[in-house]
Amino acid sequence: MSPEFAATSPGVFANELTRPNRQTLRCNVGHMSEAVSPTGLVALEGLHALKHAYRFGASVEEIWTDDLDKALELSDAVAPDLRAVLEERATVVPTAQLREHSAQPIPTRVLAYARPRTWIVDQALPTVGQDTILLDDPRNSKNLGAVVRVAAAVGAAGVLAQGAVSFFDPMAVRGAAGLQWALPCCASAKLCRQLDELRPASDFALVGLDASGAVFDPTDFPGPTIFAFGSERTGLSTAVRERCDAIVSLPMTPQVSSLNLATCVSAVMYLRQYARGDHARPSVGDQ
Secondary structure, three states: OOHHHOOOOOOEEOOHHHOOOHHHHOOOOOOOOOOOOOOOOEEEEOHHHHHHHHHOOOEEEEEEEOOHHHHHHHHHHHOHHHHHHHHHHOEEOOHHHHHHOOOOOOOOOEEEEEOOOOOOHHHHOOEOOEOEEEEEOOOOHHHHHHHHHHHHHHOOOEEEEEOOOOOOOHHHHHHOOOHHHOOOEEEEOOHHHHHHHHHHHHOOEEEEEEEEEEEOOOOOOOOOEEEEEOEOOOEOOHHHHOOOOEEEEOOOOOOOOOOOHHHHHHHHHHHHHHHHOOOOOOOOOOO
16 A cells, blocks of 8 residues: 555644645635635535544545534534644635535535545455445446445445546445545456456455346345345346355335335345344444
């Protein structure tokens, strides 16, 4: 892992000399600054995304707000550990600028920027008691983020994605509430080939979810297991399906044909957790 991400305490802020335009961006509380959006960084839209990214060691470079008093009030309520960070680091910017640089309105009035974390497939492999989630060509960034949020909450080993997607897309980060820094999240267009190479040494089961499969029994597959979930539109690809050791399905009421991707993932992962009897253990994410 790169030293810049090897944090020993929550939240790492870059050295003053490495902050883009820091002399321009710094301002006194209550003073509006015409800040410049940093490039090459990940947008953390909202206090909750900043909260999680900071807690799990993200290298946070910039924090903007158009209402510091409101941000501090909310921080006191949901993330007291962020108050000192906001007081020291937040740059007050015009409301118009905050809106210009965010994909959607931000009710919490906080927009931050952090360095993306680089994960590799090996780090996301399952262990006994910690399953891995595999998303086969996901198409919706919000769904991608929602799956990361579920994975962090349930204590999954990691989230893998087959295809050209980015876990650090702004909408994915927003959907995950910044939990991309909490557990390995890795996307690759060559994921199937990489898993083929890793499988002999790792000895994991690959289980696909599809309506055509046998009814899912969470007590099956006691060893390290990767659960594969197909695209919202096309389901499991041939490449992933052919590599599965089993295909299973979640039972649904007649005439109901599908579940939202994140809902399906959540059902499977929590059924597995309860079947193992470890549902009382702490999770890495907030409920």
